[in-house]
Amino acid sequence: MNYKKQTVLILIMLLLIAGFCGSAAASETYVQTAIDSGLDYIAAAQKTDGGFADSGALESSISVTWFTVTAITAADENPLDWKVNGNSPLDYYRELNDDSDGTGELAKKITLLVQFGIDPHNYNGHDCVADLKSKIKSDGRGGDYVYTTYWTIFGLTAAGEDASKSVAWLKTQQQSDGGFGSYGKEYGDVSDSDNTAASIMALIAGGVSPDDTVIKKAVQFLRDVQESSGGYNYGYYSQSNLASTAWVIQALCAAGVDPSTVTKNGVSPVDYLLSLQREDGSFKYTEYTVDSPVGMTARAVTALTGKPYPVLIGQSGYDVKSTGSTVSTVSPTQVSTTDPVQSDSSWTAVTVTDDFGYTAVISKKPQRIISLAPANTEILFALGAGDSVVGVTEYCNYPEEVKTKSIIGGYSTVNIERVVTLQPDLIVAYYGNGVDTVERLRSFGYTVLCLNSDTIEGTYKDIALLGTATGNSTKADEIIASMKSRISAVTDKLSAVSYTPSVAHCMWVDPLWVSGSSTFQDEMFTIAGGHNAFSDVSGWGIVNLEKFYTTDPEIIIVDSGMGMGAGGTDVLKNSFYNDARLSNLTAVKNNHVYVINADIMDRGGPRIVDCIETLAAILHPDLFEMPVTAVPTQSPGFSGLPLIAALVCAACLCLFINRRGR
Numbered sequence: 001m002n003y004k005k006q007t008v009l010i011l012i013m014l015l016l017i018a019g020f021c022g023s024a025a026a027s028e029t030y031v032q033t034a035i036d037s038g039l040d041y042i043a044a045a046q047k048t049d050g051g052f053a054d055s056g057a058l059e060s061s062i063s064v065t066w067f068t069v070t071a072i073t074a075a076d077e078n079p080l081d082w083k084v085n086g087n088s089p090l091d092y093y094r095e096l097n098d099d100s101d102g103t104g105e106l107a108k109k110i111t112l113l114v115q116f117g118i119d120p121h122n123y124n125g126h127d128c129v130a131d132l133k134s135k136i137k138s139d140g141r142g143g144d145y146v147y148t149t150y151w152t153i154f155g156l157t158a159a160g161e162d163a164s165k166s167v168a169w170l171k172t173q174q175q176s177d178g179g180f181g182s183y184g185k186e187y188g189d190v191s192d193s194d195n196t197a198a199s200i201m202a203l204i205a206g207g208v209s210p211d212d213t214v215i216k217k218a219v220q221f222l223r224d225v226q227e228s229s230g231g232y233n234y235g236y237y238s239q240s241n242l243a244s245t246a247w248v249i250q251a252l253c254a255a256g257v258d259p260s261t262v263t264k265n266g267v268s269p270v271d272y273l274l275s276l277q278r279e280d281g282s283f284k285y286t287e288y289t290v291d292s293p294v295g296m297t298a299r300a301v302t303a304l305t306g307k308p309y310p311v312l313i314g315q316s317g318y319d320v321k322s323t324g325s326t327v328s329t330v331s332p333t334q335v336s337t338t339d340p341v342q343s344d345s346s347w348t349a350v351t352v353t354d355d356f357g358y359t360a361v362i363s364k365k366p367q368r369i370i371s372l373a374p375a376n377t378e379i380l381f382a383l384g385a386g387d388s389v390v391g392v393t394e395y396c397n398y399p400e401e402v403k404t405k406s407i408i409g410g411y412s413t414v415n416i417e418r419v420v421t422l423q424p425d426l427i428v429a430y431y432g433n434g435v436d437t438v439e440r441l442r443s444f445g446y447t448v449l450c451l452n453s454d455t456i457e458g459t460y461k462d463i464a465l466l467g468t469a470t471g472n473s474t475k476a477d478e479i480i481a482s483m484k485s486r487i488s489a490v491t492d493k494l495s496a497v498s499y500t501p502s503v504a505h506c507m508w509v510d511p512l513w514v515s516g517s518s519t520f521q522d523e524m525f526t527i528a529g530g531h532n533a534f535s536d537v538s539g540w541g542i543v544n545l546e547k548f549y550t551t552d553p554e555i556i557i558v559d560s561g562m563g564m565g566a567g568g569t570d571v572l573k574n575s576f577y578n579d580a581r582l583s584n585l586t587a588v589k590n591n592h593v594y595v596i597n598a599d600i601m602d603r604g605g606p607r608i609v610d611c612i613e614t615l616a617a618i619l620h621p622d623l624f625e626m627p628v629t630a631v632p633t634q635s636p637g638f639s640g641l642p643l644i645a646a647l648v649c650a651a652c653l654c655l656f657i658n659r660r661g662r
Contacts, residue, residue, distance in 0.1 A: 031304050031320050034274055037281035038301040039075055042068050043082070045294040049095065050087030054294045054423060060092050063420045066108055067298035073115045073313060074305040080116065090116045103135045103143030104417060107155030111310045114158045121159065129159045140169030145183045146195055147417070149173075150202035157205045158310040167206035170199060171214050178217035179225070182413065193232040194244050196221055197251035201308040210255045219255050222248055223262055229287070230267025234407050241286045241406075242276050242296050243421075245269045246303035253318035254308035260321045270322045273300055289404045291390055295421055352469050355452040355462070356431075362447065365471050366426035370408060370419060372437075373430035376451060377402060378605035379463055380428065382479055383472040391422045398599060398607075416440065426469065453604035456487075456523055462604065479606055486609045487527060490616045493623050494529040501619055502533040504553035505601070509575040509582070511542045520604060521557075528615035530555070545581055555618060556587040559598035594618050 045052050045068070051060025052068040069079045069089050080088045093112065110120040110128050120128040132155050136142050142152025149170050156163040173184050179191025180199040200218050204210060227233055231240030232248045249269050252259045260268045276284040276296075283300040285291035302311060306318030347365040354360070370391035371377040377396040380389055386401055391408045406422060409415040411432045419427070424446060429438050431452040441448050449469060453459045460480050467476025503525045505515040515521035516537025525532045533553035534543060543551075558572040576582050576593045587593055600611040617624035 030274065030322055031270070034277055035075060035301050035304050038277070038283065038297045038304075039071070039077075039281075041281035041297050042071060042294060042301070046082060046084045046089075047092070048085040048087065049092045050082075050084060050089050051092030051096075052089070052294060054292050057423060061423055062093075062096060063423070064292075064295050064298070065089055065092060066112055067295050067302075069112060069115055070309075070311050071298040071301040071305075074302040074307045074311045074315075074317070076305075076314075090118075101131070102416075103132070103148040104151040106132045106135065107142075107151040110155040111158045114310070114312060117313065129156070129161060132156065133161075136166060140165035140167075141184075142166050145187075146170065146173050146180055146189070146199065147182050147415075150195075150198045153202040153206045154310040158312060163206040167203055167208060170203060170206075171208070174199075174214055174217065177224075178221035180218070182409070182415065191221060191225075192234055193222060193225055194234050194247050197232075197244075197247035198309070200251040201254045204254045204308070205310060215255055219252065219257055222251065226262065226264045226269070228265055229272050230264050231269055231272035239286050239403060240272060242273060242283055243285070243299055245273050246299040249273065249303040249320065250306075250308040253306045253320065256318070258318075258321070268322065270304070270320055273303060274322055276300070285406065286404065291406055292421060292423065347471065350468050352449065352465055354449040354465065355458070356450050358448075358450060360447050360449060360469075362426070362469050364425070366469065368422065368424045368426075369470070370422060370424040370427045371396065372408070372414060372428065372433045373411065373451070374398070374599070375453070375603040375605045376428040376430060376462075376466070378603060378607060379466050380470070382606045383463070383467055383470060383475050385466075385470040385472055388470070390424065391419065412437070414441075419446075420444065428466065451604075454518065454520065456520070456527075456608065459604045459608060460484075463606070483606060483609045487612060490529075490612055490624075491527060494616065494620065497529050497620060497623070500526075500529055500531045501554040502551070503530040503555045503557060503615075503619065504533045504548075504551070504587075505557045506572065507540070507559060509572060509579065512545065512548050513540065513542050516541055520602065520608065524608070524612050524615055525619075527612050528619050530615070530619045548582075549585065552586050554586055554590075554592065556585070556593045557596055557601070557615070557618070558593065559601055560595050 042052070045054070045064075047053055047060045049060055051062075051065045053060050054064050057064075072079045072082060080090055082088060093116075106128065110132060113120045113123055113128065121130075132142070132152060135148075136152060137144075140149075142149040149166050153163045153166050153170065156166065170180075173180060173189075175181065175185070175189065175191045177191050179193075179196040181187075181189025181191055182195050183189050196218050200215060200222075203212075203215060208215060222232070225232065227240040229240040231242075232244040233240050234244050249259045252262060252269075259270050262268055273283075276287070277300070278284065278290075281297070282290075282293040283297045284293070285296050304320050306320040307315050349361055349363045351359060351361050366385075367388055368390045369380060369385060369388045371380055371389060372393060374393065374396045377389065377392050378398055380386060381399050381401065386399070389402075389405055391406045392402055393414075394407055394410050396402050396405070406418065408418045408422070411430070412434050414433060414437050416437075419441065427441055427446050427448040429441070429448050429450040431450065433450075438448055438450050449465070451462045451465070453462045460483070463479055464473070464476050467473045467479075505521040505525075507513045507515070514534045514537060515532070516539055517532065517535045518539055522532045522535060533551050537543060556576060558576075573593055573595050576585070576588050582588060596611060596614055600607045600614070613624070
C-alpha cells in the first residue's frame, strides 16, 4: 500500500471513530438532558405538604409520591432536600400516616422508607418488615400472586432481608415462553412484558445471576414481544406505552443487557421512551395520549438512570444510551390529552344508587373515570364522558377512542396497582368483577358504582344512572328515547305477524352452550318477532346433543370471534356445517345459521338496539332489510375445528361466565 493511500485510510478511520464517539456522547447527553428536564417538571408538581400530585389534582397522592421519590433517589438526589414550604416528601408521608396492609403496599412502604434513610424495621416503633414477612406463605409466595411476590422481594431486599424462599417460588412461575404473568400458573396466566420485566428485576435483586437460564429465557421473551415502535405494551394489547417500556428498560439494565441494542425496526426501547418527552419535560403515556404525566415522568426518569427496582440510595446504574436519531420532543399542544379537566364550579352534588343497592354521593363532577366492563365503557362514551375515562379493561374496544386509554386488566383480573396509579374519582364496575374486587377498591376510598343490567329496562336504568353520576342526564334521556323509538319501529312492523320462529343463541358447540331465559338474548328474540328455543334453560347453560336435536331450532345465531369481537373467526358458525353430529339440524340444512357481532349481542349498552334490528331482519327478512352485521352462512368446508376447539374451549367457557358485562 503506498503512502498516500495509507494516509487516506487512516484519516477515514479517524473520522469514523470520531463520528462514533460523537454519536455516543450525543446520545448520553440526550439521555441526561431528558432526565434533568424530567426532574424539573416533577419539581413543579410538588405540593406545599411536601408530597406530589399529578396534573390537575389538588391533593398529594401516595402513589405519585412513591414514583417521584424513587425517581429522585435514582437520580442520586436526596428526597429530603426536596422541600416546599419547608416540607419534604417525608413530612407528607408522616402526616399521611399510611397504614396500608396489602402485600404490594407494604413492600412499597418499605422501599420508600429506605429511600428516606429510615430503618423499616423500626418506623415509629413499628416493624414494617415483620408485617411484610407475615404475608409470605409456606411455599414462599408473597401474598397470593406473582405480582405480590415480586413486590415482596423488592421490599425484603430493600430492607436487607433474605428473600430466597420467595425467589424460589417466583422462579417456578415462569411460563414456557419464558415470560411471567400477573397471577401464576395455577390461574392459567398469560405472559406479559410488565410482569416479566418486574420478575427479572426481583429475581436478580434476590440473588439470581443474570446468567441463570431463567433470566436468559425471560430476557429473550422481552426481545420477542417488542413492538414495532421499539416500545412495549401490557400483555397482548396493541399500543406501546411508557409504563411498560420503562419496566423493560430497567429489567434489561438489571440483566446487564444494553437496552439500546434491543431494537425493532432499528428503534430501541430507550429511543421510544425519549420520543414521548414533551417540551415542558413531561412524558406522555403513549404516542397519542397524555395520562398521569407526573407519574409517567417519574417512571421515565428512573428507567433512564439505568437503575432497576428496588432503587436504593447510592445504587449504581447501567449507562443508558440512545441512538439519538429517532427521538423528538412534541409540544403539549400537539397531543390529545386525557389530563383531568378543570373542576366544574356549577356542579351540584347528586346521590345515586347502583344495581346492588350501594348509595354514593357524587360531590364533584367526575374527571377521572375507570370502567371495569365494556358495556360500561360504551355507555360512558355515548354519554359524552369519554374524555374523562382514563382506564378500561382489555375487552373494551368500542368506540375507537377507547384504544388510547390505559388498560387495567380483565373482569376478574383487575390490576389494583394500575387503578391506584390512574387516581380515579369514579370507578364503574360490573358484577363480573367480583365482590372482593369491588369492596377492595371501596376500601381505598374510591367511589365505585356496580352495574348489573340483565334486561333492556335495566340497560335504560344504567344509562340514566351514569348520566346522573357524570353530569350528562340530558344526553342519557336522549339516548334512552332514541333506543325506545327504534325498538318501537321494530315492534310496529311486527304487529301483524302471527308466526314467531324458534331461535337458539349458541355460544359454543362442544359442549353446546346456549342463552336461556332471563338473558338479553331471550328478551331480544321476543322483541324481534321470534321465541327462544331454549327458554326452559335458566340463564346461560349447557344442553346435551339429544336435547338440541329434540328442540331443533329453526334459526341458530352464533357470535363472531367466539364472543371476542371482530378480531375472531367463524369457528362457531363453521362447526355447525362440519360436525357430522349437527349436520341434520333444520337450521343447518336450511342454511339458517347466522353470525352476529358478539359486541352488540352480549353488551348491555346503547348498541343493543343494533342487535334487535339485526335479529328482526334475520327472523323476518320480508319486513326488514338484512343489515351487514348478519350474513347467512354457506357450507364452508372448514376442517380445522377439532384442533381449535381443543385449544380454546376452556378459555371460552370462562369468558361466558362474564358475558353480560361484555
